[in-house]
Amino acid sequence: MSAYPEGTPCWADAMFPDVAAAKSFYGELLGWTFDSASEEHGGYTQARSDGKAVAAVVPQMQGVEGPAAWNLYFATPDAAATAARIRENGGTLAMEPTQVGEFGTMAMAQEPSGAYLSVWQPGSHQGFEKTGEAGAYCWAELTTRDPAATDAFLPAVFPFGMKRMDVRDVDFSVFEVEGQAVLGRLRMTEDFPPDVPPFVNVHFAVDNCDAAIATVTKLGGRLLFGPMDSPFGRFATVADQQDAIFSVIDLTTTEGEMPSFS
Template identity: 35%
Template structure:
């Protein structure tokens, strides 16, 4: 397991689940990924649940919150590290993005903001103070990739290049255009074009991928635990992956990475 102490600006650093049922989500992800959950409390923002790998003494791998009301949809939010939240918010606004939450300090841990790209795919920023983000990588149960699914990929390319400096490397895979976004010469995340095979009602969205030792076995286990498999396990050039919605309705993917 690789211990992670810092994240370069423009790289994914955290994932947070918003769920209608905290207890049910804790049980599902404990069984699927071996996560434990514990609560931290702050005077200003109240309680926040941390997801840790293995047990509550293990490395932090994500967070979990309860939906504020029934108008919100269950979802995983991907966070990206930045040096300056407020400057990135302004860059996103000028590039045609939407600002859902301005830069806000989260106590001594860091500063965050919530944005959406041109088609409404939500994501968050993280400027680290005392907490860099997820503390582990490279083992099952950790986030190993994040991906944007959208229809207007040209607009997305311009938007994310302006705010994060990502450079696209696009190819055709399985008859679908797929883009690896590179930062300083290495891939940091991806984008898939939502073509005719996607349901018309599906909105653009970011989706986290979590590493598993055996994609097929994990997909079967997730189904037994109440998840819905949207794309069954299949081989890609990144590894074997499947896409699913958890019992609460949040989208995620599981991936057995290639060596």
């Protein structure tokens, strides 16, 4: 039985050409410490914040090209059934349901607009042991140029309710599980370079957004967007020194009124 309701983001990991560099980067930025690498599972290395599992890094597999990227997992009680719904609703399976030792079963997919996501049926590994605090995952947005395709696909695969944000010139929706917002969907505008594909933007909480940006740039990463104040927190989108894109957000520094959704 999963600790997370079906459809809830429950884990995140990333493949890196240089895992040692990734550990150094995220260790300084987010205060992560790292377990010993699991040679049985390709050098998979779990990251911890305050001793609690929060993410993992893994060496990039031979033959895999392109920049590093964060990968978000959604909880499922039955990976095979979720994989079937992915296929039936226009998604593509990049990895069929695969058992990962005693830890659980995973599948990796590409939704119709092109963003990659994964599903996780837990065994001994339930997922995040800490969320919504500095040093841990707190939010994600699927960023796409084809919101209609994404909006039709996700509720057909997961038990999602959906609400649209009532803000002019911003096409943003929120998906809910059991009445709780679990994922955003943002339409990509011309502000995004044309060579940037649809992706899931993972947000990690930090104590201070501006200090986090300074650390990112000091360590060889790049500021891509922001910082910006919002009712949800002060945030910025950045890339690490291996071009993995993610966002940092200070959840305690908020500005403005919460938008309405319908």
